[in-house]
Amino acid sequence: MSSLAVQKVPSAAGTTGTAQGRPPLRNRIALVPTITLLLGAIYCLLPVAWVVIASTKSGSELFSTFTFLPGTGFMDNLTDLSAYRDGIYWQWMGNSALYAGLGALLSTCVSAFSGYALAIYRFRGREAIFNVLLAGVLMPPVILAVPQYLLLAKADLTDSYLSVLLPQILSPYGVYLARIYAAAAVPADIVEAGRMDGASEWRIFTRIALPMMVPGLVTVFLFQFVAVWNNFLLPYIMLSDDERFPITLGLFTLLEQGANTPALYTLVITGAFLAVIPLVALFLVIQRFWSLDLLSGAVKS
Amino acid sequence: MTTTSRRSYGVKGAPYAFLLPAATLFALFFALPIGYAIWLSFRKVKVSGLGLGSGARREVWAGVENYTDALTDNELVDGALRVLGYGCVVVPVMLGLALLFALMLDSDKVRLAPFTRLAIFLPYAIPGVVAALLWGFLYLPDVSPFYFVLERLGLPQPDLLDGGPLYLALSNIAVWGGTGFNMIVIYTSLRAIPAEVYEAAKLDGATPLQIALRIKIPMVAPSLVLTFFFSIIATLQVFNEPTTLKPLTNSVSTTWSPLMKVYRDAFGTGDIYQAAAEAVIIALATLVLSFGFLRAANRRNRQEAAR
Numbered sequence: 001m002s003s004l005a006v007q008k009v010p011s012a013a014g015t016t017g018t019a020q021g022r023p024p025l026r027n028r029i030a031l032v033p034t035i036t037l038l039l040g041a042i043y044c045l046l047p048v049a050w051v052v053i054a055s056t057k058s059g060s061e062l063f064s065t066f067t068f069l070p071g072t073g074f075m076d077n078l079t080d081l082s083a084y085r086d087g088i089y090w091q092w093m094g095n096s097a098l099y100a101g102l103g104a105l106l107s108t109c110v111s112a113f114s115g116y117a118l119a120i121y122r123f124r125g126r127e128a129i130f131n132v133l134l135a136g137v138l139m140p141p142v143i144l145a146v147p148q149y150l151l152l153a154k155a156d157l158t159d160s161y162l163s164v165l166l167p168q169i170l171s172p173y174g175v176y177l178a179r180i181y182a183a184a185a186v187p188a189d190i191v192e193a194g195r196m197d198g199a200s201e202w203r204i205f206t207r208i209a210l211p212m213m214v215p216g217l218v219t220v221f222l223f224q225f226v227a228v229w230n231n232f233l234l235p236y237i238m239l240s241d242d243e244r245f246p247i248t249l250g251l252f253t254l255l256e257q258g259a260n261t262p263a264l265y266t267l268v269i270t271g272a273f274l275a276v277i278p279l280v281a282l283f284l285v286i287q288r289f290w291s292l293d294l295l296s297g298a299v300k301s
Numbered sequence: 302m303t304t305t306s307r308r309s310y311g312v313k314g315a316p317y318a319f320l321l322p323a324a325t326l327f328a329l330f331f332a333l334p335i336g337y338a339i340w341l342s343f344r345k346v347k348v349s350g351l352g353l354g355s356g357a358r359r360e361v362w363a364g365v366e367n368y369t370d371a372l373t374d375n376e377l378v379d380g381a382l383r384v385l386g387y388g389c390v391v392v393p394v395m396l397g398l399a400l401l402f403a404l405m406l407d408s409d410k411v412r413l414a415p416f417t418r419l420a421i422f423l424p425y426a427i428p429g430v431v432a433a434l435l436w437g438f439l440y441l442p443d444v445s446p447f448y449f450v451l452e453r454l455g456l457p458q459p460d461l462l463d464g465g466p467l468y469l470a471l472s473n474i475a476v477w478g479g480t481g482f483n484m485i486v487i488y489t490s491l492r493a494i495p496a497e498v499y500e501a502a503k504l505d506g507a508t509p510l511q512i513a514l515r516i517k518i519p520m521v522a523p524s525l526v527l528t529f530f531f532s533i534i535a536t537l538q539v540f541n542e543p544t545t546l547k548p549l550t551n552s553v554s555t556t557w558s559p560l561m562k563v564y565r566d567a568f569g570t571g572d573i574y575q576a577a578a579e580a581v582i583i584a585l586a587t588l589v590l591s592f593g594f595l596r597a598a599n600r601r602n603r604q605e606a607a608r
Binding site: 032048 | 326401406416424426531545568576
């Protein structure tokens with residue numbers, strides 16, 4: 001930390017987007033922070049690097065060659081995985097894309113409606129409704145998932161796409177985020193001005209508020225997409241037909257079968273590698289739209 | 302909606318209309334299941350005669366029987382203790398690292414910040430099941446680079462999937478998966494601190510360490526409390542990671558965590574009433590612990606504000 005010299009030069013522009021900014025001069029590297037962050041990055045990338053390399057190894061190479069030495073069997077592994085049970089792996093990927101894509105889209109809409117209402121309007125029961133919705137975050141998924149299963153079984157809906165989609169549309173965390181974003185990004189006077197012009201509440205929401213909320217809603221969509229894609233417990237409880245499994249559940253059953261037959265290890269590893277790609281790619285592509293600074297930046301603009 | 306009262310009605314009714322989808326979903330998929338779980342937890346099946354025939358198995362009122370059974374059930378108590386021990390490792394380590402990385406990202410003249418920020422956040426994008434699977438393989442002596450290195454160096458090779466190391470192995474998976482997300486939450490609130498706040502301290506010659514300890518950490522205390530709160534909740538509900546490691550080791554039982562026990566009782570042994578009572582107990586314990594923490598944190602904040 002001592003390498004961080006105190007800057008006494010008052011600066012005009014900074015990179016932080018704040019009014020005064022911080023000194024723009026970056027001629028010396030802060031060693032301790034940089035090294036700490038690099039160590040953190042290595043720790044976080046290690047298992048990912050491992051799976052990338054391990055997926056290139058054939059069954060025998062996996063156990064005989066050094067872990068971080070690439071193998072020669074990636075195409076074979078890919079062919080084997082695609083051939084496994086007539087390509088059910090790709091069915092799982094498609095299912096996950098459906099659950100996460102459609103689920104997150106619906107969830108973002110519901111969050112946008114609710115967050116906007118809770119941020120912009122003053123009405124009876126506002127805080128009570130917000131607190132009750134937020135309390136949903138605190139419920140252990142199991143106290144929800146088991147009775148959800150039993151109730152959906154009464155409606156004859158278990159083991160269906162709907163049984164995984166429907167319970168995940170309402171995201172208390174999404175509502176919470178949308179409320180914060182709406183409060184930060186939609187100025188009350190603009191809503192009031194819209195009313196003065198005679199616009200309906202719905203029109204004010206869709207034409208004025210929604211475009212302002214988009215950066216925040218992208219974040220809500222991402223969070224919910226990841227939450228649904230990564231969810232394991234709900235499909236684990238709801239589904240028994242593996243044609244409808246998402247990728248998490250599919251990989252788990254593959255591991256269960258493969259645990260006693262190391263020959264299946266390569267399939268599990270290749271499958272895990274491919275399952276990681278879509279989300280990582282999504283993150284890399286979307287991070288440019290993704291405004292971390294929304295809370296700090298947008299309020300001021 | 303008549304024309305005369307249209308405007309005032311539109312404004313008054315609008316928030317409720319906007320909240321309708323969320324309220325409907327909440328009623329159907331949150332309130333109703335919770336109510337049903339509580340109802341089931343006070344029920345049991347009474348078998349009359351040999352249990353044959355359609356009227357032989359009847360659902361009857363059980364009182365608190367399921368609860369007393371659950372609380373005296375060693376499997377559930379052991380599972381709760383295991384998860385508490387696991388949480389005492391995971392939560393402080395994960396949030397300590399998250400705070401450390403956030404402060405480092407926020408410091409002046411740090412290099413490679415966008416890359417490292419993304420790399421540390423990356424595990425968040427990886428499903429818990431896949432994370433457990435990746436680490437599970439890294440813990441397996443046959444394929445792990447760690448064992449390879451230990452073997453070459455002639456060092457002892459502990460079994461990471463058994464006994465005490467198993468806790469650390471599972472904790473590591475949770476820390477790996479959760480640090481990045483919490484780092485981003487803390488970092489975002491660090492960025493929201495206006496720079497003027499630091500200027501005076503900087504002009505007075507405060508070191509970055511002093512600024513971090515005296516200014517930054519107190520100012521992000523609310524988001525630290527929030528991340529702590531949610532981490533406690535998530536940790537007590539651990540299910541995916543031990544379930545995924547189960548095929549790789551015999552040391553993870555079907556009742557390793559309380560949630561796994563609920564699953565086993567509901568779908569393995571088929572006693573949904575017992576499982577419901579256990580789920581209610583876990584939910585209550587989670588709420589008591591997390592809100593207890595929140596109250597303690599708020600009280601401290603108030604005391605400090607009053608000082």
